[in-house]
Amino acid sequence: xxxxxxxxxxxxxxxxxxxxxxxxxxxxxxxxxxxxxxxxxxxxxxxxxxxxxxxxxxxxxxxxxxxxxxxxxxxxxxxxxxxxxxxxxxxxxxxxxxxxxxxxxxxxxxxxxxxxxxxxxxxxxxxxxxxxxxxxxxxxxxxxxxxxxxxxxxxxxxxxxxxxxxxxxxxxxxxxxxxxxxxxxxxxxxxxxxxxxxxxxxxxxxxxxxxxxxxxxxxxxxxxxxxxxxxxxxxxxxxxxxxxxxxxxxxxxxxxxxxxxxxxxxxxxxxxxxxxxxxxxxxxxxxxxxxxxxxxxxxxxxxxxxxxxxxxxxxxxxxxxxxxxxxxxxxxxxxxxxxxxxxxxxxxxxxxxxxxxxxxxxxxxxxxxxxxxxxxxxxxxxxxxxxxxxxxxxxxxxxxxxxxxxxxxxxxxxxxxxxxxxxxxxxxxxxxxxxxxxxxxxxxxx
Numbered sequence: 001x002x003x004x005x006x007x008x009x010x011x012x013x014x015x016x017x018x019x020x021x022x023x024x025x026x027x028x029x030x031x032x033x034x035x036x037x038x039x040x041x042x043x044x045x046x047x048x049x050x051x052x053x054x055x056x057x058x059x060x061x062x063x064x065x066x067x068x069x070x071x072x073x074x075x076x077x078x079x080x081x082x083x084x085x086x087x088x089x090x091x092x093x094x095x096x097x098x099x100x101x102x103x104x105x106x107x108x109x110x111x112x113x114x115x116x117x118x119x120x121x122x123x124x125x126x127x128x129x130x131x132x133x134x135x136x137x138x139x140x141x142x143x144x145x146x147x148x149x150x151x152x153x154x155x156x157x158x159x160x161x162x163x164x165x166x167x168x169x170x171x172x173x174x175x176x177x178x179x180x181x182x183x184x185x186x187x188x189x190x191x192x193x194x195x196x197x198x199x200x201x202x203x204x205x206x207x208x209x210x211x212x213x214x215x216x217x218x219x220x221x222x223x224x225x226x227x228x229x230x231x232x233x234x235x236x237x238x239x240x241x242x243x244x245x246x247x248x249x250x251x252x253x254x255x256x257x258x259x260x261x262x263x264x265x266x267x268x269x270x271x272x273x274x275x276x277x278x279x280x281x282x283x284x285x286x287x288x289x290x291x292x293x294x295x296x297x298x299x300x301x302x303x304x305x306x307x308x309x310x311x312x313x314x315x316x317x318x319x320x321x322x323x324x325x326x327x328x329x330x331x332x333x334x335x336x337x338x339x340x341x342x343x344x345x346x347x348x349x350x351x352x353x354x355x356x357x358x359x360x361x362x363x364x365x366x367x368x369x370x371x372x373x374x375x376x377x378x379x380x381x382x383x384x385x386x387x388x389x390x391x392x393x394x395x396x397x398x399x400x401x402x403x404x405x406x407x408x409x410x411x412x413x414x415x416x417x418x419x420x421x422x423x424x425x426x427x428x429x430x431x432x433x434x435x436x437x438x439x440x441x442x443x444x445x446x
Contacts, residue, residue, distance in 0.1 A: 074166030186220035191437030204433035230264035298337030313359030389427035
């Protein structure tokens with residue numbers, strides 16, 4: 001690789017700007033893909049009745065509104081429900097089981113299958129939420145869930161209670177797959193003047209900085225137990241791997257190797273970290289223990305090897321990006337560096353691989369031609385079948401899977417600036433999460 005090309009690539013990495021359109025059939029027509037990501041099943045008709053406060057206390061009324069809004073949003077975002085419009089609801093909204101008139105909910109116009117309802121009250125200075133889920137088609141034995149949540153009288157605690165009830169519903173009705181409503185997304189934001197690591201709830205709420213180094217911090221990645229973030233920091237003048245504990249709010253020691261050190265990735269068991277380093281000259285993929293010791297070099301190819309990601313299902317394989325063929329492409333190797341093979345050979349520039357939780361799919365961004373733009377794609381690894389998820393919406397890059405495998409978070413310029421978005425894993429229902437400053441490089445927690 002010539003020196004100019006090497007410098008240009010490192011500059012792109014330093015700025016976290018991704019490096020690369022084949023015309024493919026839209027994701028919605030790919031039955032094999034929808035089935036594989038568990039979005040192909042018929043959606044459940046879900047009615048969510050507003051929970052009613054048991055007094056006119058203004059704080060209770062306000063927090064109940066928050067609970068109702070969050071619960072509805074969580075269930076609508078899940079991808080497994082067809083939400084019944086409130087305009088189809090009966091006039092009388094139940095708060096107690098005996099108030100449910102099943103025919104009014106199961107027949108047209110509501111035509112609901114499931115009904116979530118309940119009440120809120122203040123007991124012993126705490127917010128108490130009684131929440132129920134009924135199968136309104138089964139009047140003889142309708143109860144599916146009955147829960148009581150005790151929350152502090154503030155918005156954060158109220159939102160958490162709504163997330164928990166939504167997760168219970170999703171796991172119960174969604175094939176046992178846990179909901180994502182208590183997960184978080186790490187990302188890079190420049191809103192404080194420098195690119196720093198930020199974290200937010202899965203729905204964009206509670207955006208807050210994790211680092212405040214006054215220097216570039218990039219490529220955040222969650223540890224499997226979500227207690228730590230590994231990322232690239234320039235705070236000491238060199239691109240180094242930093243590990244930050246979210247429990248102690250302190251940096252955890254990790255060796256500072258010479259040269260470029262970037263794109264860390266945790267093994268599924270949390271015992272090892274793969275990363276890119278140029279300590280030996282060319283940027284190559286290395287693996288070490290989680291403390292940075294027992295270092296092993298995995299790649300030995302001229303050029304740049306970067307952005308490793310482990311197979312989360314087995315931990316036996318690592319995908320990475322390499323320009324050994326002339327342009328950035330995605331490769332897979334065994335976790336010891338053997339059995340290297342290219343993921344697909346259609347050309348263009350392919351980067352930022354993200355392995356689905358079930359190990360069957362790889363999301364990535366791809367620019368198929370020099371005159372094209374970057375879009376998010378998914379490939380079925382076993383067959384090589386590819387589906388395009390974003391279309392005609394400017395640049396869409398750096399996808400990351402949600403832990404339920406039903407969603408992706410990514411960065412996009414479709415709003416005019418670089419921001420964080422989510423969508424269902426089949427490309428439908430995109431939602432913008434960030435708006436302030438520039439935001440990029442998202443990573444979904446486990």
